[in-house]
Amino acid sequence: MLKHFQILIIGGGTAGIMVASMLKRKSKSVNIAIIEPSDTHYYQPAWTLVGANTYSFEKTAKPMGSLIPKGVEWIREFADKFEPENNRVITKNGAEYTYDYLVVAPGLKIAPEMISGLKEAMDRGIVCSNYTNPKQTWETLKKFKGGTALFTQPATPIKCGGAPQKIMYLADEYFRKRELREHTDIVFALPSGSIFGVKVIADTLMEVIDKKDINVRFFHKLVKVDPDKKIAWYEIEKDITAGGCVTIADGDEKSLDKDIQYNYKDVKVTRSGDRYGIYFDMMHLAPPQSAPDFIIKSPLASETGWVDVDKGTMQHVKYPNIFSLGDVSNLPTSKTGAAIRKQAPVVVANILKLIEVNTLDTKQYEGYTSCPLVTGYGKMVLAEFDYSQNFEPDPKLKQFPLMISDSSKEHWRLWMLKKYGLPYLYWNKMMKGIEV
Known part of the structure; x- marks a missing residue:
C-alpha cells in the first residue's frame, strides 16, 4: 500500500535526526517519517579519542529508536530509488512512499575498494582506520614496536578532513610515553599541498609538526596498498619534471623538492615507474569515501555523484520540494557535524516557509563548519571557517564555558570541549532539535 507523508527524510544520522527534531519542535502538526535501516546511531566525532584509548566506544552509541522524535514514523528500510517527478521513494523491499517535501541526508559511503588492495589490507587488519573500527586502531598502536608509522588520506572528500592527522598527533605522544618514539619515524602523506585549507590553522599545525618531528609528504595521492609487502603506493600530484626529487633514492637530500617533502625522514621506499612506494610497519588512513550508490545513480545527483543543491538554501537545483544537507550534499564545505549544526536550521526554515506561504525563508547557509583538531x-585547536576558508569563530560557540579567546592555538580547554562539551551539545541539544 502506498503511504504518503508531508515530509519524508532519508537518513537517521546527524542531519536526519536534527532536521526531524527541529521540525517537530517548531510545528507539532507536521507529518514526518524517517527512512533509516540502522538500529544504532553513533557519535562518530569521538572515534578519534576511542582510537587513542581516551574515550569509551560504548559511549558513542545509542539506540536509533531513542533518538527518533516522538510523533515521527520510523521506516526501518533501505531507500533505493527516487522518482522525483512523482514525489516518490521506493525502498529495497519494494515499498513505496510519497511526500510533499523530501530531505535527503543518508550520509556517505566508506569505499576502500576505490584503492587497489586497500579493502583486503583493512579486512586483514594490516591497515587500521578510526573511520571504520577505532578499537582496532588502539590495538594497532598497542602492538606497534617501532619503525615507520604511516598516516595518510585519500584524494576523495571525506568526513572531517582533519581526522587523519588527529590520531597521528595522539600516536606520537603515546609512542613517547612507551619510549618508542626514538625508534619511530612518523610520516604523514596527503594529496594536497597544505596541511589544512585555512592558513591561520595550517600555521599552527605546522608548528605542531615541527615540535613532534613529523615528516609530511605533500601531493601524495594513494593509489594502491600491498598488504603482503606492507607498501603504500602513491602518485605525485605535482609536476616534478622541473627539478627536485621526491625521495632520497633520487639523489642527495639537498635536491629534495621542498614543496613535496617537509622535515624529510629516510624511511624505506621503492619506486615503480611514476609511482612511489612507502614501506610501513603500521598504517592508519581515512579510506576513500563517496555518496551511496543509490544516490549516485539517482536523478538527484550532480556529475560528481553528490546531491545537487543550492549552497545557500540547500534546495535541490531541479526539484524545489527536495532539500539535502550533510555529507551527501555537494555543498562546497567540509563534511562535519558542525556544518550540519548550521545547515539544519536553514533547511527547516525553508520547508516550513514553503508549507506556509510557498516561498523560501530568508535564512542562508554561509558555509560555516568547524574541525576540532x-x-x-x-x-x-578548533578550526572554524566558512565557504571562503576564512577563520570565522561562531559567536554562539564563543559563549560556551570552555571556549578561549583564540581557538586557532593549542589549549587544554579546547580538549575539554572536545571530550566533554561537544558530546553534551550533540546528545542534549542537536539531537533534540535545539538550535545552537
Missing part, C-alpha cells in the same frame, strides 16, 4: 592528549 586534537594535537595531543589534553591539547586541541
Whole structure:
C-alpha cells in the first residue's frame, strides 16, 4: 500500500535526526517519517579519542529508536530509488512512499575498494582506520614496536578532513610515553599541498609538526596498498619534471623538492615507474569515501555523484520540494557535524516557509563548519571557517564555558570541549532539535 507523508527524510544520522527534531519542535502538526535501516546511531566525532584509548566506544552509541522524535514514523528500510517527478521513494523491499517535501541526508559511503588492495589490507587488519573500527586502531598502536608509522588520506572528500592527522598527533605522544618514539619515524602523506585549507590553522599545525618531528609528504595521492609487502603506493600530484626529487633514492637530500617533502625522514621506499612506494610497519588512513550508490545513480545527483543543491538554501537545483544537507550534499564545505549544526536550521526554515506561504525563508547557509583538531592528549585547536576558508569563530560557540579567546592555538580547554562539551551539545541539544 502506498503511504504518503508531508515530509519524508532519508537518513537517521546527524542531519536526519536534527532536521526531524527541529521540525517537530517548531510545528507539532507536521507529518514526518524517517527512512533509516540502522538500529544504532553513533557519535562518530569521538572515534578519534576511542582510537587513542581516551574515550569509551560504548559511549558513542545509542539506540536509533531513542533518538527518533516522538510523533515521527520510523521506516526501518533501505531507500533505493527516487522518482522525483512523482514525489516518490521506493525502498529495497519494494515499498513505496510519497511526500510533499523530501530531505535527503543518508550520509556517505566508506569505499576502500576505490584503492587497489586497500579493502583486503583493512579486512586483514594490516591497515587500521578510526573511520571504520577505532578499537582496532588502539590495538594497532598497542602492538606497534617501532619503525615507520604511516598516516595518510585519500584524494576523495571525506568526513572531517582533519581526522587523519588527529590520531597521528595522539600516536606520537603515546609512542613517547612507551619510549618508542626514538625508534619511530612518523610520516604523514596527503594529496594536497597544505596541511589544512585555512592558513591561520595550517600555521599552527605546522608548528605542531615541527615540535613532534613529523615528516609530511605533500601531493601524495594513494593509489594502491600491498598488504603482503606492507607498501603504500602513491602518485605525485605535482609536476616534478622541473627539478627536485621526491625521495632520497633520487639523489642527495639537498635536491629534495621542498614543496613535496617537509622535515624529510629516510624511511624505506621503492619506486615503480611514476609511482612511489612507502614501506610501513603500521598504517592508519581515512579510506576513500563517496555518496551511496543509490544516490549516485539517482536523478538527484550532480556529475560528481553528490546531491545537487543550492549552497545557500540547500534546495535541490531541479526539484524545489527536495532539500539535502550533510555529507551527501555537494555543498562546497567540509563534511562535519558542525556544518550540519548550521545547515539544519536553514533547511527547516525553508520547508516550513514553503508549507506556509510557498516561498523560501530568508535564512542562508554561509558555509560555516568547524574541525576540532586534537594535537595531543589534553591539547586541541578548533578550526572554524566558512565557504571562503576564512577563520570565522561562531559567536554562539564563543559563549560556551570552555571556549578561549583564540581557538586557532593549542589549549587544554579546547580538549575539554572536545571530550566533554561537544558530546553534551550533540546528545542534549542537536539531537533534540535545539538550535545552537
